[in-house]
Amino acid sequence: MLEVQDLVCRLGTHRFHWNFSVPEQSFLAVTGPSGLGKSSLLNALLGFLPSESGRICWRQQDLSHASVAARPFGVLFQRDNLFEHLSVEKNLSLGLSPSGRLSGVMQEQLLEAARRFQIDDLLKKRAGALSGGQQQRVALSRVFLQNRPVLLLDEPFSSLDPGLRRDGLDWVQELQREQKTTIVMVTHHLAEVREAASHVLEGVSSDQWTQYPA
Ligand SMILES: Nc1ncnc2c1ncn2[C@@H]1O[C@H](COP(=O)(O)OP(=O)(O)OP(=O)(O)O)[C@@H](O)[C@H]1O
Numbered sequence: 001m002l003e004v005q006d007l008v009c010r011l012g013t014h015r016f017h018w019n020f021s022v023p024e025q026s027f028l029a030v031t032g033p034s035g036l037g038k039s040s041l042l043n044a045l046l047g048f049l050p051s052e053s054g055r056i057c058w059r060q061q062d063l064s065h066a067s068v069a070a071r072p073f074g075v076l077f078q079r080d081n082l083f084e085h086l087s088v089e090k091n092l093s094l095g096l097s098p099s100g101r102l103s104g105v106m107q108e109q110l111l112e113a114a115r116r117f118q119i120d121d122l123l124k125k126r127a128g129a130l131s132g133g134q135q136q137r138v139a140l141s142r143v144f145l146q147n148r149p150v151l152l153l154d155e156p157f158s159s160l161d162p163g164l165r166r167d168g169l170d171w172v173q174e175l176q177r178e179q180k181t182t183i184v185m186v187t188h189h190l191a192e193v194r195e196a197a198s199h200v201l202e203g204v205s206s207d208q209w210t211q212y213p214a
Helices: 038-046 088-096 104-116 132-146 162-179
Strands: 002-011 014-022 027-031 051-058 073-076 150-154 182-186 199-205 208-213
Touching (some): 014 038, 027 038, 038 051, 038 073, 038 182, 088 104, 088 132, 104 132, 132 162, 150 162
Parallel strands (some): 150 182
């Protein structure tokens, strides 16, 4: 269970208040008008935005004071997911090992992920030289390799055309099925993720969010 219990955070003049819970392996779509605090929620979960009160619990463990690294989250943003000056291969290596040095087994895992996301012919290229869609596939491969129990996605495909957005969502669902990942995905396009989502969290105002089944 991912539980956010009366979590209150402040950013400038904004006061955010979130209260929701979803079972493991859910797909929670977070939606609502621009500027209400959807990205701020992900930042609060990650520990980048400090909380004033409330709790974040994963599998009944309170994460509120856990370091960013100790939290169970992988993350995919709309952009800036990759080290653009490094090769695709190096970007993926850093997903497996902080030093980027890989054992034989890890090297195999890397190649398998690259094949799965159809980027095996891009491994030697500089990440910054790839198209937006290719970069998102590399970023997806990296979160796949990291294999975190909860994946936070902040409109990761919104700059792509509708066909690629659909592909991106398919990849995310595949990853969810295989790794039994819990997904929290910010989206402006609720209709596009409605089938994939099991739950919706909708912002009415910064401090009022409604949770309902998708
Ligand atoms: N560093 C900051 N200092 C003060 N206010 C901020 C800061 N960053 C964001 N905000 C404000 O906090 C509010 C919530 O921002 P956030 O990015 O979480 O909203 P959002 O719902 O994700 O918006 P969008 O859908 O446009 O991406 C916004 O009104 C934004 O202007």
